Amino acid sequence: MTRRPVFTLITAAxxxxxLFPIVVVVGVGLSAGTVLTFPPEGVSLRWFADAxxxxxxxxxxxxxxVVAVLATVLALAVGVPAxxxxxxxxxxxxxALQLLFVSPLIVPELxxxxxxxxxxxxxxxxxxxxxxxxxxxxxxxxxxxxxxxASLQQADPALEDAAAGLGAGPLxxxxxxxxxxxxxxxxxxTMLSLLTSxxxxxxxxxxxxxxxxxxxxxxxxxxQTSFTPMIAAVSTLLLLxxxxxxxxxxxxxxxxxxxGRSAS
Amino acid sequence: xxxxxxxxALLLPAAVLVVVGFLYxxxxxxxxxxxDPDPDVPGSLAAAVTDPYVVEIVARTARVAGIATxxxxxxxxxxxxxxxxxxxxxxxxxxxxxxxxxxxxxxxRTFAWIVLLGGEGLISQTLQAVGLAAGPVQLLYTExxxxxxxxxxxxxLLVLTAYSSLAAVDPALEDAARGMGARxxAVFARVVFPLALPGTAVGAIxxxxxxxxxxxxxxxxxxxxxRTLATxxxxxxxxxxxxxxxxxxxxxxxxxxxxxxxxxxxxxxxxSRR
Numbered sequence: 374m375t376r377r378p379v380f381t382l383i384t385a386a387x388x389x390x391x392l393f394p395i396v397v398v399v400g401v402g403l404s405a406g407t408v409l410t411f412p413p414e415g416v417s418l419r420w421f422a423d424a425x426x427x428x429x430x431x432x433x434x435x436x437x438x439v440v441a442v443l444a445t446v447l448a449l450a451v452g453v454p455a456x457x458x459x460x461x462x463x464x465x466x467x468x469a470l471q472l473l474f475v476s477p478l479i480v481p482e483l484x485x486x487x488x489x490x491x492x493x494x495x496x497x498x499x500x501x502x503x504x505x506x507x508x509x510x511x512x513x514x515x516x517x518x519x520x521x522x523a524s525l526q527q528a529d530p531a532l533e534d535a536a537a538g539l540g541a542g543p544l545x546x547x548x549x550x551x552x553x554x555x556x557x558x559x560x561x562x563t564m565l566s567l568l569t570s571x572x573x574x575x576x577x578x579x580x581x582x583x584x585x586x587x588x589x590x591x592x593x594x595x596x597q598t599s600f601t602p603m604i605a606a607v608s609t610l611l612l613l614x615x616x617x618x619x620x621x622x623x624x625x626x627x628x629x630x631x632x633g634r635s636a637s
Numbered sequence: 638x639x640x641x642x643x644x645x646a647l648l649l650p651a652a653v654l655v656v657v658g659f660l661y662x663x664x665x666x667x668x669x670x671x672x673d674p675d676p677d678v679p680g681s682l683a684a685a686v687t688d689p690y691v692v693e694i695v696a697r698t699a700r701v702a703g704i705a706t707x708x709x710x711x712x713x714x715x716x717x718x719x720x721x722x723x724x725x726x727x728x729x730x731x732x733x734x735x736x737x738x739x740x741x742x743x744x745x746r747t748f749a750w751i752v753l754l755g756g757e758g759l760i761s762q763t764l765q766a767v768g769l770a771a772g773p774v775q776l777l778y779t780e781x782x783x784x785x786x787x788x789x790x791x792x793x794l795l796v797l798t799a800y801s802s803l804a805a806v807d808p809a810l811e812d813a814a815r816g817m818g819a820r821x822x823a824v825f826a827r828v829v830f831p832l833a834l835p836g837t838a839v840g841a842i843x844x845x846x847x848x849x850x851x852x853x854x855x856x857x858x859x860x861x862x863x864r865t866l867a868t869x870x871x872x873x874x875x876x877x878x879x880x881x882x883x884x885x886x887x888x889x890x891x892x893x894x895x896x897x898x899x900x901x902x903x904x905x906x907x908x909s910r911r
Contacts, residue, residue: 379715380715380718380719381719383712383715383716383719384715384716384719384720384731386712387712387713387716387792387796388716388731388734388735390712390788390789390792391734391735391738391789391792391793392734392737392738393749394738394746394748394749394750394753394789395738395741395745395746395749397749397752397753398745398748398749401749401752409751409752409755410752410757410758411749411752411753411758411759412759447654450650451650451651451653451654452651454647454648454650454651455647455648455650455651455652457647458644458647458648459648462643462644462647464644464645464648470648470652473652473655474651474652474655476655476659476660477655477658477659479894479895479898480659480663480891480894480895481849481850481867481887481890481891481894482850483850483852483867483870483871483890484663484666484850484870484887484890484891485659485663487666487870487874487883487887488662488663488665488666488667488887489658489662490874491662491665491666491670491671491672491880492661492662492665492666492671493662495671495672496671496672507658508658510654510658511654511655511658511659514651514654514655518651568740571742572740572741572742572743574742574743574744574852574853575850575852575853575867578852578871579871579874589742589743589744592742592744592745593744593853593856593857596744596748596751596857597856597857604748605748605752608742608744608745608748611741611742611745612741612745615737615740615741618740619737619740628733628736629729629732629736632736632739632740
């Protein structure tokens with residue numbers, strides 16, 4: 374790196390550009406003043422106290438957690454068996470199936486949200502929470518199929534045949550071979566799904582009602598109308614939570630394995 | 638036969654979820670929104686593409702997304718190269734620094750720019766302090782603000798995709814080129830860049846598509862005067878009763894994303910065949 378000063382400089386500038394906004398958020402959250410400025414006016418925890426006590430954020434946080442957990446469970450429940458079938462049973466048209474399962478990622482989320490709003494809420498009369506869970510499950514399925522598929526692809530399918538050949542029954546083979554092989558992929562998919570659902574804005578925006586909102590949507594509405602450091606305090610708390618999840622993921626399966634490849 | 642039945646049972650739930658939760662509602666919405674008692678999407682589409690207000694918004698959306706994609710390429714590609722050639726310890730740390738922002742909500746990542754870009758913000762004050770501006774500079778609610786916010790949001794995608802193809806390039810190729818007398822710039826232009834092009838093109842598609850469809854950033858940093866297709870769609874979906882009109886905007890957005898994706902993946906395929 375030191376041999377190419379220009380690249381070192383660009384890299385340093387880019388890292389600052391990417392991370393500086395996070396520093397600003399934390400700084401503003403710790404502010405003692407009442408206006409949004411950086412550097413902050415003094416240091417206090419007053420906005421953290423306000424944020425934790427703010428009722429709309431509390432109920433939105435609960436909605437977000439419930440939706441993230443249920444949608445993740447649903448996406449895994451339908452996605453993992455399908456991924457297993459694609460990689461181990463070689464069904465006819467497996468490439469078409471693979472494409473079908475990741476297809477919700479290709480289109481704009483906001484447009485998907487609008488389509489689901491019409492079907493789920495206008496036509497079928499779902500309440501907001503049901504619509505959110507179903508919509509998020511559709512969005513998470515592609516991640517589940519991709520991440521679980523990547524870990525299945527790395528494992529040798531001959532392992533299962535070998536177990537069967539050595540006299541293991543289908544159940545023994547499943548629990549002793551298939552489950553350990555697929556487990557890291559499922560853990561990775563779970564982490565990625567929880568975060569993706571929890572952070573989602575475009576889809577949630579279309580599927581919320583006046584009384585049922587997810588946390589990012591409630592935060593977005595708050596930022597558009599009120600200019601106080603409270604939003605930065607909430608963001609800082611979420612930042613700490615995300616760092617915790619990232620550390621946990623690193624411990625369980627390796628950070629880059631889950632999030633580094635989620636982009637491609 | 639039993640094996641075949643089992644496989645279908647494994648695949649069916651996921652297929653149902655995608656058909657009921659994506660294909661059916663999406664296509665219905667694009668062709669004839671069920672909520673519209675008298676749907677006329679082709680008519681609305683024809684009206685939209687000739688409406689100067691909509692045309693201006695399409696142009697702005699494409700312009701802002703294009704500039705943000707270029708900026709991501711310009712800064713992201715060198716970063717990816719530097720990371721791929723860094724010592725292992727640095728590499729892990731830099732990858733973490735680039736990836737971590739992706740785990741945070743777009744609201745959090747965009748919010749900081751509201752603080753920095755206002756007339757009293759840090760950037761305006763710095764510009765005045767060094768004498769580059771006479772009075773307060775209001776950057777918030779401009780296209781520049783949107784470009785900054787979107788570049789910050791999506792550049793990590795480009796860095797990561799470019800990095801994974803650069804990491805696959807054998808450093809011995811660079812050494813060979815240098816050994817045969819190529820200068821650093823020639824090595825970069827003739828060896829490194831062509832080999833990393835397919836992956837980088839994929840990254841650029843992701844960035845552009847992300848920028849075209851982003852909602853949070855244009856809504857917070859662009860304001861009401863700088864609408865993009867996404868904020869227009871949301872406003873229309875919320876306030877108008879013209880479902881076919883919203884579908885027309887949805888068609889335009891979907892078409893842009895699909896066309897760019899197909900064209901760029903062709904470019905990337907050609908690049909990888911060379």
